[in-house]
Each structure stands twice: as structure tokens, then as C-alpha cells.
Amino acid sequence: MAEKSGAAILCDCLVRQGVEFVFGYPGGAVLPIYDELFSDNRIRHILVRHEAGAAHAAEGYARSTGKPGVVLVTSGPGATNAITGIADAFMDSIPLVVITGQVATNLIGTDAFQEADTIGLTRHCTKHNYLVKDPADLAATIEEAFEIATTGRPGPVVIDIPKNVQVASANGDQAPQRPKRYNPQVAAPEHDIVRAVEMLAEASRPVLYTGGGIINSGARATELLRELQALTGAPVTSTLMGLGAFPSDHPDWLGMLGMHGTYEANMAMNQCDLMVCIGARFDDRVTGRLDAFSPESKKIHIDIDRASINKVVHVDLPLIGDCAHVLDQLVSAWGDRKAADLGEWKARIADWKKRDSLAYPKQSKSGAIMPQRAIERLYELTRDRDPIVSTEVGQHQMWAAQYFGFDKPNRWLTSGGLGTMGYGMPAAIGAQLGNPDRLVIDIAGEASIQMNIQEMGTASQFRLPIKVFILNNEYMGMVRQWQELTYESRYSNSYSDSLPDFVKMAEAYGWKGIRIEDESQLDARIEAMMAHDGPVMVDCQVAQEANCFPMIPSGAAHTEMLLYGDMVAGTMDDEAKALV
Amino acid sequence: MKIQHRQTERHVLTITVDNEAGILAKIAGLFTARGYNIDSLTVADITEDHAVSRITIVTNGPPPVIDQIIAQLERLIPVHKVTDLSEIGPHLERELALVKVAGDENTCTEARNVAEASNARVIDSSPGILIVELTDTPDRIDNFIGLMRDRGLVEVGRTGIVGMTRGAESA
Numbered sequence: 001m002a003e004k005s006g007a008a009i010l011c012d013c014l015v016r017q018g019v020e021f022v023f024g025y026p027g028g029a030v031l032p033i034y035d036e037l038f039s040d041n042r043i044r045h046i047l048v049r050h051e052a053g054a055a056h057a058a059e060g061y062a063r064s065t066g067k068p069g070v071v072l073v074t075s076g077p078g079a080t081n082a083i084t085g086i087a088d089a090f091m092d093s094i095p096l097v098v099i100t101g102q103v104a105t106n107l108i109g110t111d112a113f114q115e116a117d118t119i120g121l122t123r124h125c126t127k128h129n130y131l132v133k134d135p136a137d138l139a140a141t142i143e144e145a146f147e148i149a150t151t152g153r154p155g156p157v158v159i160d161i162p163k164n165v166q167v168a169s170a171n172g173d174q175a176p177q178r179p180k181r182y183n184p185q186v187a188a189p190e191h192d193i194v195r196a197v198e199m200l201a202e203a204s205r206p207v208l209y210t211g212g213g214i215i216n217s218g219a220r221a222t223e224l225l226r227e228l229q230a231l232t233g234a235p236v237t238s239t240l241m242g243l244g245a246f247p248s249d250h251p252d253w254l255g256m257l258g259m260h261g262t263y264e265a266n267m268a269m270n271q272c273d274l275m276v277c278i279g280a281r282f283d284d285r286v287t288g289r290l291d292a293f294s295p296e297s298k299k300i301h302i303d304i305d306r307a308s309i310n311k312v313v314h315v316d317l318p319l320i321g322d323c324a325h326v327l328d329q330l331v332s333a334w335g336d337r338k339a340a341d342l343g344e345w346k347a348r349i350a351d352w353k354k355r356d357s358l359a360y361p362k363q364s365k366s367g368a369i370m371p372q373r374a375i376e377r378l379y380e381l382t383r384d385r386d387p388i389v390s391t392e393v394g395q396h397q398m399w400a401a402q403y404f405g406f407d408k409p410n411r412w413l414t415s416g417g418l419g420t421m422g423y424g425m426p427a428a429i430g431a432q433l434g435n436p437d438r439l440v441i442d443i444a445g446e447a448s449i450q451m452n453i454q455e456m457g458t459a460s461q462f463r464l465p466i467k468v469f470i471l472n473n474e475y476m477g478m479v480r481q482w483q484e485l486t487y488e489s490r491y492s493n494s495y496s497d498s499l500p501d502f503v504k505m506a507e508a509y510g511w512k513g514i515r516i517e518d519e520s521q522l523d524a525r526i527e528a529m530m531a532h533d534g535p536v537m538v539d540c541q542v543a544q545e546a547n548c549f550p551m552i553p554s555g556a557a558h559t560e561m562l563l564y565g566d567m568v569a570g571t572m573d574d575e576a577k578a579l580v
Numbered sequence: 581m582k583i584q585h586r587q588t589e590r591h592v593l594t595i596t597v598d599n600e601a602g603i604l605a606k607i608a609g610l611f612t613a614r615g616y617n618i619d620s621l622t623v624a625d626i627t628e629d630h631a632v633s634r635i636t637i638v639t640n641g642p643p644p645v646i647d648q649i650i651a652q653l654e655r656l657i658p659v660h661k662v663t664d665l666s667e668i669g670p671h672l673e674r675e676l677a678l679v680k681v682a683g684d685e686n687t688c689t690e691a692r693n694v695a696e697a698s699n700a701r702v703i704d705s706s707p708g709i710l711i712v713e714l715t716d717t718p719d720r721i722d723n724f725i726g727l728m729r730d731r732g733l734v735e736v737g738r739t740g741i742v743g744m745t746r747g748a749e750s751a
Contacts, residue, residue, distance in 0.1 A: 128656075
């Protein structure tokens with residue numbers, strides 16, 4: 001019976017879980033673990049520059065590889081800095097295991113140096129959390145943490161380990177068996193599947209409304225979605241998180257739905273007679289005004305999380321289970337039925353598509369590049385390389401979702417639920433580590449990028465050739481857009497003053513810096529960005545006044561979309577102002 | 581603009597959980613984080629090895645919110661089972677109250693008579709002071725306390741309810 005320190009047990013457990021990378025930052029309360037890592041070459045530690053970067057990098061790694069991301073941070077400020085990333089992973093159902101150091105057990109509760117109540121602070125932004133008070137409990141805890149993080153609806157799990165527990169020893173050879181207590185339901189009851197297939201076969205105006213749950217469920221879910229669509233002929237729309245599950249060049253693809261979704265996607269949601277929600281959760285960004293949401297449809301909701309059922313929209317038939325499993329059940333139960341004639345429905349959709357809701361003026365007032373144009377060119381010039389794209393949060397994020405095409409899962413990394421500025425660059429770092437031979441691009445805004453700009457050093461240190469493509473309009477563009485719409489263009493604090501010279505900053509970190517000031521430079525400099533074997537930061541200066549359309553204003557229904565040019569600077573009543 | 585309020589109904593939930601550190605904070609915190617109400621909460625371990633606790637929560641909310649509360653509770657890893665006693669039908673609810681009364685001899689005698697008539701038990705008495713214990717439904721405890729208000733009531737302590745279904749199956 002070999003005794004090992006808690007820190008050694010932790011490292012052994014991580015290796016047993018197949019962990020390749022740990023994203024972390026050392027500090028007093030994790031020094032025993034860092035000393036263990038010093039001589040352990042089975043795990044590669046990626047030193048970030050701020051703990052938020054560690055959590056987002058782990059998210060990018062997880063989202064792009066399907067494997068859990070692992071984070072290691074110290075107590076107190078290490079843990080509190082990581083919380084934004086933990087909350088982000090919780091909202092977007094990203095599997096993370098976050099190890100936080102804690103002050104020694106005898107000091108807990110004494111306001112010790114760098115003490116924070118990590119368990120209390122992370123209670124409502126984790127799927128589960130643990131304070132481990134005995135090294136003998138570590139192995140079983142870590143095993144369960146990985147299982148909880150990666151199965152069911154994935155999410156972040158925090159393991160808080162006091163410093164004396166890292167130093168003290170216990171029998172480290174085998175994990176004591178703990179009875180399995182987490183058993184999410186993966187298959188839906190067969191009679192419900194039969195009913196769902198009947199509803200699908202009878203529908204004359206069906207729509208498949210897909211979300212991030214399909215991506216989380218794995219590549220098989222994406223294939224099965226395409227099979228179900230081929231069998232039924234139903235048109236497909238997706239949330240922001242679900243992009244890539246269905247090919248964007250398919251004739252039955254409606255585009256993204258919701259606040260900045262296409263006209264045809266939102267009209268189809270409004271007018272359908274059957275909505276099949278697959279791994280999505282009726283977010284307020286998707287539904288618009290709830291009392292006007294899809295008034296005539298029957299609704300089927302496939303979700304592994306029972307708490308998502310009937311949370312905001314009442315559904316007629318819940319199918320609780322894993323997307324891949326339930327889609328497989330549906331495809332099997334469909335058998336050799338023939339698809340209903342959807343000709344009339346497809347004709348209506350074709351009419352909506354004629355509105356060309358993603359059209360935008362090709363020329364800006366100042367002659368500067370239209371940001372939509374920049375994304376379109378970036379997509380056209382990089383699509384052959386099958387890139388992985390991350391984003392920050394704001395207008396550029398919506399433009400990337402609208403104008404960059406995705407046809408495979410795990411290529412699109414964005415902060416959907418929490419809307420975390422500063423997510424994109426660390427996420428790109430994590431994705432590049434998990435996919436060393438792939439082109440990884442962070443589409444950013446000049447404001448968001450500054451929120452985790454320090455991670456440039458991480459990319460330099462680990463020689464990660466990520467490309468950061470900044471749409472620089474010198475405004476927190478989405479804030480400015482809302483101020484135009486709701487507050488009569490009073491631009492309260494939304495101007496990006498005192499910007500750094502991004503090209504010089506790139507050079508200072510050993511990156512290549514490229515500036516694009518005119519449309520004539522666009523293609524050549526995107527090519528130059530891709531040609532450089534190393535990290536590149538592109539400062540693409542775009543039209544300041546460009547706004548993100550189409551748009552469902554807050555408090556409006558799917559049928560009340562604004563298309564380009566519809567928006568007038570104005571004000572809104574208090575009911576609308578109170579909505580985010 | 582005015583804040584809208586919705587019609588609510590009262591539900592009694594029993595929750596069996598792993599008796600681990602922080603579980604009560606997790607459950608109570610879930611209610612505050614998501615804006616649910618707690619009217620009363622009781623908790624104690626119920627197995628020989630002290631590994632499992634039973635929590636009884638009285639909550640109120642519109643029916644869809646009650647469904648959400650149950651689903652959200654079931655999502656917590658240490659939660660084994662949630663039962664909505666109000667939903668499954670016939671069930672019993674009991675609560676224990678301690679009531680202290682002080683006053684002159686007349687007041688105390690009157691209080692003692694009311695207590696006896698209400699099946700409350702006098703558990704302590706000294707000149708001018710009476711402490712009675714009543715185990716009953718929350719409504720009847722409310723009534724009893726109402727009666728004592730005019731009879732020298734100085735202090736009330738209540739446990740919050742525990743509940744149980746009437747059939748052979750366990751909640």
C-alpha cells in the first residue's frame with residue numbers, strides 16, 4: 001500500500017482521465033501541486049497570464065475537441081478571477097474540471113491570506129463543487145468530477161483542495177469505489193418517440209430548431225440531425241451555439257434565428273405548425289416577445305436537462321434524453337415513411353428568403369470597409385482550410401455568426417449564454433493546443449480584445465499560430481447600436497478612446513501585426529495573415545456607423561424584425577427599456 | 581412601469597439528499613438565486629449511518645414555477661428524490677410550536693384551559709409563566725397562537741412542518 005501526497009494523487013488521477021493539458025497559474029495555495037507538475041512530464045501545463053484566460057482557454061479546448069478542459073488556479077484571487085470563465089462554461093454547458101487551491105483546513109474561516117469561500121462563490125455557476133478535506137477522498141472525488149462534467153448536460157465542476165490536503169499523504173494506488181449517484185436519462189420512452197414521429201409525419205409546416213446540445217452530444221448527433229432532416233424534409237434553423245451542426249450551404253438551411261437571426265428563420269419559427277427543438281433552451285435572445293412566440297405550433301423539445309423543459313415556453317411533448325440517442329430513436333422509428341408534401345411551406349420560405357435580410361450597403365459613408373464585407377472575405381479566403389473560429393462578444397460576434405459559414409461541428413467557439421467579452425483569444429489558444437494543425441481565428445472587436453489582451457504572451461510562449469482578426473470600429477458597437485435605438489444616440493461611455501496601436505502591440509509580443517485600412521488591401525492582407533507561421537494580430541479598420549441587422553428589438557415579436565435601413569434613432573417605452 | 585405579480589399556490593416538498601457539507605446552502609441558495617420562495621424549511625438526517633437527510637420545504641409560486649423548482653432541485657447531484665406532497669394528494673403535515681405565556685394568575689389559568697382544549701401540553705410552568713408545546717397542522721397552530729395572543733403570549737417558536745404521504749409507498 002503505497003502512500004502518496006494529495007498532489008501526487010491528483011496528478012495520477014488527471015493522467016488516468018487522459019488529461020493532456022492543464023491551463024493554470026501558480027500561487028501560494030497550489031505550490032505543492034506545481035512542485036509535483038515540475039517533475040511530471042505526463043501532463044503539459046499551459047501558463048496563462050490571468051486566471052480568466054485559463055478558464056476560457058480550457059473552454060476553447062473543450063468545445064473544439066469534445067474533451068473536458070482542466071484548469072488549475074490558486075486560492076482567493078486565483079479562484080475569483082477564474083469565476084467568469086466558470087460561469088461562462090455553466091451557461092454554455094462546456095465540460096470543465098477546475099482545481100482551486102484553498103488555505104489549509106485549519107485556517108478556513110479565519111480570513112487567512114488569499115482565502116475566499118470558493119465553494120460558496122461557485123455554488124451557482126457550477127454543475128457541482130467539492131471541498132476535499134482528506135487526501136484519501138481525492139481519487140474518488142476527481143473520478144466523479146470528470147463524470148459529472150462530461151455526462152448528462154455538460155458543465156463545470158470545481159474541486160477546492162486545501163494546501164495541507166495537497167501535502168498530506170494517503171493510499172494512492174486505487175480509487176476507493178464510490179457508489180455511482182449520477183445517472184442522467186439518455187433515452188426517451190418509446191411511446192413518446194412514436195408520438196413524435198406521428199407529429200412529424202403529419203406536420204405541414206415543420207421546423208427543426210437546433211442548439212448547442214447537438215454539438216455537445218458529439219459528431220454522431222450532427223450526422224443524425226442530417227439524417228432526420230433528409231427523411232422529413234423539414235427546414236433547419238439554429239441558435240448561436242448550434243452553428244455547424246447543419247451545413248450552411250444546404251437548401252433547407254434557414255440561417256441562425258433570434259435577435260440577429262435571418263428573416264426566414266424567425267418567420268418560419270413564427271408560422272410553423274410543428275417546432276422540434278433539439279438541444280436548445282428557448283433563450284430570450286431566441287424567442288423575442290414570449291406571448292407572441294410561435295403561436296400556432298405544437299412543440300417537441302429534446303433535451304437532456306429536465307429543468308430546461310417548460311422553463312420559459314410550454315411544450316406539447318418533451319423528450320428527455322441525449323440528442324444523439326433521441327435522434328437515433330426518431331430516425332429508427334421513422335422507418336420507411338414518406339415525407340409529407342412540404343411544397344407550400346417551402347414556397348413561403350422561399351418568399352421570405354427573397355427579402356435578403358442579410359443584405360447591407362456595400363459602401364459606407366466614410367468609404368471605410370463595411371465589417372460584414374470583411375467577414376465575408378475572411379470566410380471566402382479561409383474556408384478551404386476548414387478553420388476553427390472563436391469570437392469575443394458584440395457586433396463582430398453577430399456578424400461572424402451571420403456571414404461566416406459553418407458546415408461542421410466544433411468549429412465555432414463563442415460565448416453565448418453569458419456573453420463574455422474577452423472570451424475569444426484565450427478560447428483560440430485552447431483550440432489551437434487541442435488542434436495543432438488547424439487554422440484558428442479569433443474574430444474580435446477592438447473593445448473586447450482588450451479584456452484579455454494579456455494572453456498574447458501565452459500564445460507567444462507556446463508558439464501558437466493563432467490569428468486575431470479585429471474589426472476595429474472604435475466603439476463598443478453593440479452598446480452604441482442600442483443607444484441609437486433606445487436612448488436617442490446618447491453615446492454614454494461607448495466610445496473606445498485611447499486605443500493602443502494594435503500593430504505595435506503585436507510586434508511587442510513577438511507577433512506579426514497587420515493593419516487593413518482600405519478594402520483594396522483586404523484580400524492580400526488576409527492572405528498575408530494566413531501565410532505567416534506564427535501568431536498574427538490584424539487591425540481591420542471598419543466603418544464606425546455600421547450596425548448589426550436584421551434585429552428583433554427587445555420586447556418585440558419575431559414578426560417585428562428591423563431590416564437594414566429600418567432603424568431610426570429613437571427611444572423606447574420603459575417596458576422595452578427594462579429588457580436586456 | 582409597474583412590476584407584475586402572479587397568483588401563487590402553496591406546495592410542500594420533501595427532498596432526500598446525501599448528507600454532505602454545504603448541501604443545505606446549495607438548496608437554500610438555489611431558492612434565492614432563482615427567485616423562489618421558502619415559507620419554511622426543516623432538515624435532519626434520517627438513516628442509521630447519518631448518510632441521508634430529509635428536507636421538507638414549504639414553498640409558494642405559480643404552478644409552472646413549482647415544476648421548475650422540482651426540476652432544478654433534481655438537477656443537484658446530491659439530491660436523490662424530490663416529492664411534491666401537495667401534488668400526490670392525501671398526506672399529513674405536522675409542526676411543533678412552543679408558546680410562552682406570562683401574566684397574572686387569571687391569565688395563566690385561562691391560557692392553561694385553552695391549551696388543554698387544544699391538546700397542547702404544558703411543559704413548564706412557574707408563577708406567572710407557562711410554556712406549552714403543541715404538535716399539530718400549521719393552520720391549527722396558527723389558530724392556537726391567535727387564541728393565546730389575548731392570553732399573555734410573549735414568545736413563539738415554530739419548527740416548520742414535516743410531512744408524509746398516507747399510502748404504503750415512501751415519498
